[in-house]
Amino acid sequence: MNSPANFPTKTERLDIALRSRTLGDVAGILAEMSPGDVAYLISSSPPDYRAVLLGLLEPEQEALVVNELPDELRSAALADREPEALAEIVEQLDDDDVADILHELPDEVTGQVLAIMDEQYRQRLQKVLSFSDDVAGGLMSTDTITIRADLTLDVVLRYLRRHAEIPPNTDNLIVVNRNDRFVGLLAIATVLVSDPAVSVREMMITDQEAINADTPATEVARRFERNDWISAPVVDDAGKLLGRITIDDVVDVIREEADHSLTSLAGLAEEDTFAPVWQSAPRRAIWLGVNLATALVASSVINVFQDTIEKVVALAVLMPIVASMGGIAGTQSLTILIRAMAMGQINDRNQLWLIGRESLVGLINGLLWAVVIAVTASVWFGDPILGVIIACAMLINLVTAGFTGAGLPILLRKLRVDPALAGGVLVTTVTDVMGFLAFLGLATLFYR
Amino acid sequence: MNSPANFPTKTERLDIALRSRTLGDVAGILAEMSPGDVAYLISSSPPDYRAVLLGLLEPEQEALVVNELPDELRSAALADREPEALAEIVEQLDDDDVADILHELPDEVTGQVLAIMDEQYRQRLQKVLSFSDDVAGGLMSTDTITIRADLTLDVVLRYLRRHAEIPPNTDNLIVVNRNDRFVGLLAIATVLVSDPAVSVREMMITDQEAINADTPATEVARRFERNDWISAPVVDDAGKLLGRITIDDVVDVIREEADHSLTSLAGLAEEDTFAPVWQSAPRRAIWLGVNLATALVASSVINVFQDTIEKVVALAVLMPIVASMGGIAGTQSLTILIRAMAMGQINDRNQLWLIGRESLVGLINGLLWAVVIAVTASVWFGDPILGVIIACAMLINLVTAGFTGAGLPILLRKLRVDPALAGGVLVTTVTDVMGFLAFLGLATLFYR
Numbered sequence: 049m050n051s052p053a054n055f056p057t058k059t060e061r062l063d064i065a066l067r068s069r070t071l072g073d074v075a076g077i078l079a080e081m082s083p084g085d086v087a088y089l090i091s092s093s094p095p096d097y098r099a100v101l102l103g104l105l106e107p108e109q110e111a112l113v114v115n116e117l118p119d120e121l122r123s124a125a126l127a128d129r130e131p132e133a134l135a136e137i138v139e140q141l142d143d144d145d146v147a148d149i150l151h152e153l154p155d156e157v158t159g160q161v162l163a164i165m166d167e168q169y170r171q172r173l174q175k176v177l178s179f180s181d182d183v184a185g186g187l188m189s190t191d192t193i194t195i196r197a198d199l200t201l202d203v204v205l206r207y208l209r210r211h212a213e214i215p216p217n218t219d220n221l222i223v224v225n226r227n228d229r230f231v232g233l234l235a236i237a238t239v240l241v242s243d244p245a246v247s248v249r250e251m252m253i254t255d256q257e258a259i260n261a262d263t264p265a266t267e268v269a270r271r272f273e274r275n276d277w278i279s280a281p282v283v284d285d286a287g288k289l290l291g292r293i294t295i296d297d298v299v300d301v302i303r304e305e306a307d308h309s310l311t312s313l314a315g316l317a318e319e320d321t322f323a324p325v326w327q328s329a330p331r332r333a334i335w336l337g338v339n340l341a342t343a344l345v346a347s348s349v350i351n352v353f354q355d356t357i358e359k360v361v362a363l364a365v366l367m368p369i370v371a372s373m374g375g376i377a378g379t380q381s382l383t384i385l386i387r388a389m390a391m392g393q394i395n396d397r398n399q400l401w402l403i404g405r406e407s408l409v410g411l412i413n414g415l416l417w418a419v420v421i422a423v424t425a426s427v428w429f430g431d432p433i434l435g436v437i438i439a440c441a442m443l444i445n446l447v448t449a450g451f452t453g454a455g456l457p458i459l460l461r462k463l464r465v466d467p468a469l470a471g472g473v474l475v476t477t478v479t480d481v482m483g484f485l486a487f488l489g490l491a492t493l494f495y496r
Numbered sequence: 497m498n499s500p501a502n503f504p505t506k507t508e509r510l511d512i513a514l515r516s517r518t519l520g521d522v523a524g525i526l527a528e529m530s531p532g533d534v535a536y537l538i539s540s541s542p543p544d545y546r547a548v549l550l551g552l553l554e555p556e557q558e559a560l561v562v563n564e565l566p567d568e569l570r571s572a573a574l575a576d577r578e579p580e581a582l583a584e585i586v587e588q589l590d591d592d593d594v595a596d597i598l599h600e601l602p603d604e605v606t607g608q609v610l611a612i613m614d615e616q617y618r619q620r621l622q623k624v625l626s627f628s629d630d631v632a633g634g635l636m637s638t639d640t641i642t643i644r645a646d647l648t649l650d651v652v653l654r655y656l657r658r659h660a661e662i663p664p665n666t667d668n669l670i671v672v673n674r675n676d677r678f679v680g681l682l683a684i685a686t687v688l689v690s691d692p693a694v695s696v697r698e699m700m701i702t703d704q705e706a707i708n709a710d711t712p713a714t715e716v717a718r719r720f721e722r723n724d725w726i727s728a729p730v731v732d733d734a735g736k737l738l739g740r741i742t743i744d745d746v747v748d749v750i751r752e753e754a755d756h757s758l759t760s761l762a763g764l765a766e767e768d769t770f771a772p773v774w775q776s777a778p779r780r781a782i783w784l785g786v787n788l789a790t791a792l793v794a795s796s797v798i799n800v801f802q803d804t805i806e807k808v809v810a811l812a813v814l815m816p817i818v819a820s821m822g823g824i825a826g827t828q829s830l831t832i833l834i835r836a837m838a839m840g841q842i843n844d845r846n847q848l849w850l851i852g853r854e855s856l857v858g859l860i861n862g863l864l865w866a867v868v869i870a871v872t873a874s875v876w877f878g879d880p881i882l883g884v885i886i887a888c889a890m891l892i893n894l895v896t897a898g899f900t901g902a903g904l905p906i907l908l909r910k911l912r913v914d915p916a917l918a919g920g921v922l923v924t925t926v927t928d929v930m931g932f933l934a935f936l937g938l939a940t941l942f943y944r
């Protein structure tokens with residue numbers, strides 16, 4: 049995790065320059081760095097530094113750096129610019145990146161920026177903008193090279209020489225028919241190494257299906273991952289070519305998706321690591337409030353058993369153990385399910401099997417730790433009945449944890465509620481309530 | 497999250513065939529699917545189905561499918577095969593994938609498989625095998641096309657036509673000098689579109705630095721992400737070219753890294769979603785045991801205050817709230833830190849700032865919810881003193897949560913302990929102990 053031996057000494061020089069606050073030096077070093085590296089440096093700096101670093105960039109580099117920033121920082125960096133300045137920045141980017149940026153601006157500003165652009169570019173952009181950014185259409189770039197199947201490779205090669213500029217991440221040329229329908233792909237490596245006299249039709253790949261523009265971004269990512277694609281064509285319902293998606297945008301989707309599972313389980317909205325206090329505090333407050341409400345529910349369960357606790361204070365000492373173990377086991381099951389959902393592994397064929405497996409894991413671990421806690425509690429308080437009670441409660445709560453941890457996210461997804469965000473709080477509420485109820489309820493029966 | 501409208505109807509046909517158990521049909525459909533899709537189907541099936549599905553594949557497809565399986569399933573699928581059968585499978589794969597597989601086999605078996613291979617291939621493989629699979633050297637393929645800078649593009653083109661096979665994901669040819677040292681990259685798109693008479697030297701890219709073979713895999717992934725690379729050359733300390741890394745292997749690293757943060761926080765080892773009960777239960781049992789130990793620590797804190805609880809039973813009702821809120825707040829801070837560490841954002845320049853920010857967020861949210869819980873508790877139990885006590889305890893615990901949630905992972909990383917795995921249990925232990933101690937301790941002072 050530490051900086052590797054050979055990471056460009058630029059970073060070290062930059063560290064020194066930043067520390068000694070010689071801005072001229074910093075600007076010089078930044079100018080030599082790739083846009084991605086500068087964006088990384090900015091996003092891993094506290095807020096005060098960020099504006100300073102951005103301000104040191106030349107306009108052309110700034111556009112590329114802004115493009116590489118995480119969504120939230122990018123919006124902040126562009127927030128109060130004039131439409132003309134925005135148009136200048138976006139003109140240097142790929143159209144899928146431009147669409148990303150325009151999607152985040154207020155509609156009015158987007159209209160003003162579009163109005164400045166030339167007609168042809170605007171039309172291309174509007175094609176991408178008509179899709180939301182979480183489907184294939186919103187990820188695509190319209191900057192593609194298309195060819196016909198009846199050409200010879202020689203003609204293709206000559207066409208490419210005239211065309212002169214091949215868009216980045218072009219591994220395949222896209223073969224379309226007279227009506228612009230997708231037909232197949234021709235690897236540019238094939239153009240390089242094959243006999244120039246053969247036709248595109250003979251050499252093209254036809255077994256890579258095109259992606260429908262309405263396919264969810266997460267499904268696009270999974271198909272890229274499974275098939276090791278560098279790029280893939282995007283078509284409309286009629287099979288007409290609209291554009292192509294490249295791996296660099298897919299990597300961003302994968303990263304964001306993984307990030308979403310991780311942060312949602314902790315009740316965090318997508319949060320900038322270095323957001324200032326006044327941004328972070330209110331966002332997290334909501335989740336704490338939800339948790340306070342559920343904690344009060346659990347407390348009201350305890351409240352019912354006040355008399356029993358008064359009689360046997362050891363119950364108050366031991367009751368958090370039962371709840372806590374249930375919470376851990378439930379979160380384990382939930383995490384397994386959330387991860388599997390993110391990878392698209394859950395379907396009608398296997399979900400009941402999974403709920404059964406998780407309940408059974410809960411039962412087995414419940415038995416194991418019930419024995420351990422029974423012995424511990426009996427010895428600690430010199431009361432074997434207490435041991436029996438806590439063992440039963442532990443067993444009940446761990447089975448509940450497995451069942452709920454697996455069943456709830458499946459139910460939530462059916463109800464179209466985000467299982468990662470709602471699941472965490474619901475599962476621990478269930479295990480808290482069940483833990484207190486089982487333990488204190490059984491105790492009330494035994495100690496009457 | 498649901499299956500998109502246009503996912504190949506193959507899947508639906510397969511569903512029907514699987515349900516009606518007509519294995520001949522299943523085999524027919526599998527033969528048409530890409531190895532990645534078959535691997536996905538297998539990994540999202542319960543254990544019983546997996547062996548059946550694998551058994552239906554033709555030998556050649558099987559090799560490619562096995563290669564696409566997650567590590568754990570792959571090991572299981574290859575576990576009891578003869579060295580000859582293994583050699584036959586790996587011969588069809590890229591050498592970085594072969595190295596991956598051989599890394600997981602027992603040393604003895606690896607030796608036997610290597611002995612079957614031809615001399616030249618074995619030497620290439622051993623170069624990759626000499627690196628562990630979590631550094632650049634272990635991710636690389638030695639299957640590269642290298643050229644000299646003084647050639648003309650025309651010569652390169654003719655060379656490629658003779659060479660005939662370009663390895664997958666080749667976007668650049670690698671330019672080396674007489675001593676095999678890395679000099680630069682030549683995009684194959686450039687070869688296609690440029691004047692054949694110009695030299696490689698004039699057209700090559702020299703601003704993409706090569707990756708040292710000892711660079712950690714996670715750092716490799718970050719550099720690919722930041723710079724949108726498709727492939728990157730790998731060199732030794734002297735700058736000599738060893739091989740190249742391609743984006744498909746980097747995507748796997750990104751996925752595994754994200755997976756690690758998610759599962760570790762829940763105390764799960766990398767676990768197959770559909771692992772049978774007898775595999776899952778023992779793995780999770782360990783974490784539950786650790787949690788039981790820490791829960792007993794928290795209980796022993798409560799135990800100290802038995803007399804106070806006996807006097808005011810309302811304390812037992814309310815005490816889980818303070819602990820629970822601390823646990824949530826601490827997990828939020830911890831998750832932010834774990835995610836930032838995975839993205840390589842944490843360094844000496846910003847870690848103190850982050851600990852400060854998290855503590856301050858804890859303070860602000862502590863104040864907010866302290867007021868709410870104070871009013872609630874006072875009204876519920878008709879005792880304003882109880883309100884004051886729980887408010888103070890809540891404030892103390894949320895500041896502790898922010899400070900510990902940010903500080904502990906930084907400390908753990910310094911001690912070279914995995915912050916994601918150890919962090920979760922330690923942070924909640926601290927917030928549980930502090931929650932009970934602050935609340936019951938203050939109560940003991942007030943209710944003397």
